[in-house]
Amino acid sequence: MFGPVTLRGDVVVPEDELSWRFSRSSGPGGQSVNTADSRVELSWDVSRTGVLPPELRGRVLDRLAGRLVGGVLTIAASEYRSQLRNREAALVRFVALLDGALAPPGPVRRATRPSRGSRTRRTASERRHREIKAQRRRPPSD
Known part of the structure; x- marks a missing residue:
């Protein structure tokens, strides 16, 4: 019905790898809430898919x-009264989630040391904090 799903990096998930399940929703709907199977669950077996190369599969x-x-990604959508709109919402969430998971890793952080100014500011702040707390204490009784 919806066709294949295109993700980041020209990865295309064929429709036959996606599994849909429908059930009754607990959300809005009035009189039709107990009769319509409007809740949608979209499942995709990440561990067995042949779409992703091994390095991308490991990243996901x-x-x-x-x-x-068990290696299966499941996304549920039940915010709309219509099953079709819930299917669209699940697909949008699926694409956003996998695009984020397929994104290449960011640059490696280089370790740096705090500057002299930041160290002196921190120690001055700690000293002020100590003095404020010392003023709150009860004076020693002789």
């Missing part, structure tokens, strides 16, 4: 490790 598996269950 690593970056989305918290969202994967």
Whole structure:
């Protein structure tokens, strides 16, 4: 119905690799909320897909490790009353999530040392903080 999904880096996920599941939504809908299967779950098996080269698959598996269950990415959408709009919302989320996961890693951070000025500002701030707290203490009783 929706066709293949194009992601970052000319990666195209064919429609037959996407699995759709529909169920009743708990969201808005009035009288039709208990009869229409408007909630949508989109699933894609990242670990078994033949679309991604090994390095990209490893990157996606690593970056989305918290969202994967058995190597399968599942995205649910139930904010609309219409099943079609929920399918579109799930696809938009799917593309955004995978585009972020497929993005190349950023530049490696070079370790730097704090400047002399920043060290003196920090120690002056710590000294002021110590003095303020010392003034709050009860004076020693003799």
